[in-house]
Amino acid sequence: EAQVTQNPRYLITVTGKKLTVTCSQNMNHEYMSWYRQDPGLGLRQIYYSMNVEVTDKGDVPEGYKVSRKEKRNFPLILESPSPNQTSLYFCASWGNYEQFFGPGTRLTVL
């Protein structure tokens, strides 16, 4: 089954404690993205990647890092999380003229 998976689905952490949200797709897509969803703001792109070792900033990249060492994986790294990064995060991969989204990770930073 074609899918995008994310882990963890839920995470509560404290300010400053580094964390990584993993994302994996099994569709051999070249393009992958991370979004955050906040009330009234829709989905805003954090980072995207057009291929292995090729990443670029989206609209709200501050406070986030990504890496793309393999085609299937695109982890999102928060080196020093802050409360304003409390949000719902979605990973997505793109192919066949549509983006497939993961189920989401709800992150709370206290």
Next chain:
Amino acid sequence: DQQVKQNSPSLSVQEGRISILNCDYTNSMFDYFLWYKKYPAEGPTFLISISSIKDKNEDGRFTVFLNKSAKHLSLHIVPSQPGDSAVYFCAASARYGNKLVFGAGTILRVKS
């Protein structure tokens, strides 16, 4: 500066009637548009798309219309069903595979 706007936060429609969701954009470089549907606790799922070379695309009960001169697109759902109740996001891209810019979403409620 919101490049993609969905000005109606919510819409309520009777089962069997038509639902029309609207979306406006400001960037004339956008050439590919998509609609996504999102249920609570799930990721958005792709619904239908349209490229700028077309003005209409249909898929079953769903039709997307694009008016490039007005920088406006709309999603028509006919007939509406209770299972269509969800948040609908409009998205636009300036190049296939490039970043998608999303609207804020419209909550559709279909009453039975």
